[in-house]
Amino acid sequence: xxxxxxxxxxxxxxxxxxxxxxxxxxxxxxxxxxxxxxxxxxxxxxxxxxxxxxxxxxxxxxxxxxxxxxxxxxxxxxxxxxxxxxxxxxxxxxxxxxxxxxxxxxxxxxxxxxxxxxxxxxxxxxxxxxxxxxxxxxxxxxxxxxxxxxxxxxxxxxxxxxxxxxxxxxxxxxxxxxxxxxxxxxxxxxxxxxxxxxxxxxxxxxxxxxxxxxxxxxxxxxxxxxxxxxxxxxxxxxxxxxxxxxxxxxxxxxxxxxxxxxxxxxxxxxxxxxxxxxxxxxxxxxxxxxxxxxxxxxxxxxxxxxxxxxxxxxxxxxxxxxxxxxxxxxxxxxxxxxxxxxxxxxxxxxxxxxxxxxxxxxxxxxxxxxxxxxxxxxxxxxxxxxxxxxxxxxxxxxxxxxxxxxxx
Numbered sequence: 047x048x049x050x051x052x053x054x055x056x057x058x059x060x061x062x063x064x065x066x067x068x069x070x071x072x073x074x075x076x077x078x079x080x081x082x083x084x085x086x087x088x089x090x091x092x093x094x095x096x097x098x099x100x101x102x103x104x105x106x107x108x109x110x111x112x113x114x115x116x117x118x119x120x121x122x123x124x125x126x127x128x129x130x131x132x133x134x135x136x137x138x139x140x141x142x143x144x145x146x147x148x149x150x151x152x153x154x155x156x157x158x159x160x161x162x163x164x165x166x167x168x169x170x171x172x173x174x175x176x177x178x179x180x181x182x183x184x185x186x187x188x189x190x191x192x193x194x195x196x197x198x199x200x201x202x203x204x205x206x207x208x209x210x211x212x213x214x215x216x217x218x219x220x221x222x223x224x225x226x227x228x229x230x231x232x233x234x235x236x237x238x239x240x241x242x243x244x245x246x247x248x249x250x251x252x253x254x255x256x257x258x259x260x261x262x263x264x265x266x267x268x269x270x271x272x273x274x275x276x277x278x279x280x281x282x283x284x285x286x287x288x289x290x291x292x293x294x295x296x297x298x299x300x301x302x303x304x305x306x307x308x309x310x311x312x313x314x315x316x317x318x319x320x321x322x323x324x325x326x327x328x329x330x331x332x333x334x335x336x337x338x339x340x341x342x343x344x345x346x347x348x349x350x351x352x353x354x355x356x357x358x359x360x361x362x363x364x365x366x367x368x369x370x371x372x373x374x375x376x377x378x379x380x381x382x383x384x385x386x387x388x389x390x391x392x393x394x395x396x397x398x399x400x401x402x403x404x405x406x407x408x409x410x411x412x413x414x415x416x417x418x419x420x421x422x423x424x425x426x427x428x429x430x431x432x433x434x435x436x437x438x439x440x441x442x443x444x445x446x447x448x449x450x451x452x453x454x
Contacts, residue, residue, distance in 0.1 A: 053089045054163040054447060056082070059153055060094040061144045061172040063120065064111070065104040068317050068336060069282040070362040071189045074236070075168055077259050078187075079111040081436020088440070089113050093156055095120035095149065118152035133211070138192070138219040141171040149175050164231075164443050164450075173226040183450035185443060186230045188253075190357070191243050193220040195287065198356035198379075202290060224248040232446040234439060237383030254442045258365055258384060259435025260426060264341075265369035267423045270415040271346045275310040277303070277405060278347035278372070280340045280363050283333070284318035287357040291380075295353040295401065296328055302402035304330055307409055315343045340366075347372055348415060349408035352380030353401055365430055368392070368422035373415040375404040385429075391422040 092112035196216035241253035317336035374392035
C-alpha cells in the first residue's frame with residue numbers, strides 16, 4: 047500500500063494584511079493561497095502585519111487561506127511629508143516603508159522556529175524582509191515589474207521635478223529588483239511578458255509565469271445591463287496608476303462622452319479617492335469610496351473602463367469584469383500581459399477620442415455588449431479560474447524545492 051504524499055511546509059510572507067481584499071494584489075494572493083490550501087498538498091503558514099482586532103474580524107477568511115498565521119504590529123500610516131526622508135534612502139520608497147523592525151523580527155523568528163520546505167515572499171519589496179541566513183527553497187511572487195511602473199510614471203509626469211523624482215525611484219527599483227530576485231530559487235510572474243522582461247533586463251533565468259486567476263463562482267456571469275447609461279471603474283484609488291488613469295479619463299475622455307450622452311454616469315469604485323478629484327464635482331461622476339462588494343456597484347454598467355497609462359503586471363480587475371459579463375474598454379496597458387483579443391473579448395482604445403468612441407459604442411449597442419460579454423466569460427472559464435492559477439503556482443513551488451535540494 048502506497049504512502050500518502052507528504053504535505054510540503056510552506057511559509058508565505060506578505061508585506062500587507064490581505065483583508066479586506068480591496069486591491070488587485072491582495073485578491074490575487076488570496077486566490078492563490080486559497081487554491082493551494084484546497085489542493086491539500088501544502089501546510090501553509092502565513093506571515094503578515096495585522097492588529098489583534100483584524101485577526102479577530104477576519105479569522106474565518108484567514109482559515110480559508112492558511113493553517114497557521116503569524117502577525118507583526120503594522121506601522122501607522124504616515125502622511126507623505128513624513129515619508130520624505132525615505133526618498134534619500136538607497137532603497138526605493140515602497141521597499142524602505144516595508145523594512146520595519148517589527149516585520150524583520152517577526153519573519154526572522156518564525157522562519158528560525160521550524161524548518162520550511164519553501165518560503166514565498168509576496169511582492170519584490172517583501173524581499174527586504176528576507177533573513178540573511180535563510181537557506182532552502184525560496185520563491186518571490188512578483189505581481190509587477192516594479193521598475194517599469196516607476197519608469198512609466200516618469201514618462202507621464204507633468205512637471206520636470208516629478209519626472210526627476212519618478213526616474214530616481216525607477217533607477218533604485220531597477221537595481222533592487224535585479225539584486226533581490228537573483229537570490230531566489232524561483233521567481234513567479236503574473237504573465238509571460240513579465241518573465242521575458244526579467245530575463246531580458248536582468249538576465250533572470252528562474253522566472254516562471256502563472257495565469258491570472260479569478261474566482262468564477264464569486265464573480266458569476268450575467269448578461270450586460272440595458273438600463274440608464276452607466277460607465278464603471280473599479281480599483282484602489284490610493285494607487286498612483288489608478289489615480290492617473292481616472293484623472294485622464296475624467297479630464298479628457300468624459301467630456302466627449304457627455305457631449306453625446308448627457309445623461310451618462312461614471313461610477314468610480316474604490317477606496318481612498320484623492321480629495322483633489324472628489325471635490326471637483328464633475329457632472330455625472332461619482333466616487334463611492336470603499337465598498338464591501340464591488341459587484342453591487344458594477345452589475346448595472348454597460349461599460350467597464352480601464353483607462354490606465356502607467357502600471358505593470360496584469361490587471362485582475364479586467365478578468366473580474368469579464369467574468370461578471372461586463373463589457374470592457376481598455377488601453378493597451380490596461381490589458382497588458384493578458385491573452386485577450388481586441389474586438390473579441392474587449393475594445394482597445396488608447397487616445398482620449400478613441401476611449402470616448404469605444405465607451406459610446408458600448409453604451410449604444412446591446413448586441414456588441416452581449417457578444418463581448420459571452421466571449422470574455424468563455425475565455426476566463428477556460429483558462430483563468432483561480433484554481434488553475436493555484437495549480438500552476440503549486441507546480442512552481444515543487445520545482446523550487448527540487449532545485450534547492452539538487453543545489454541549483
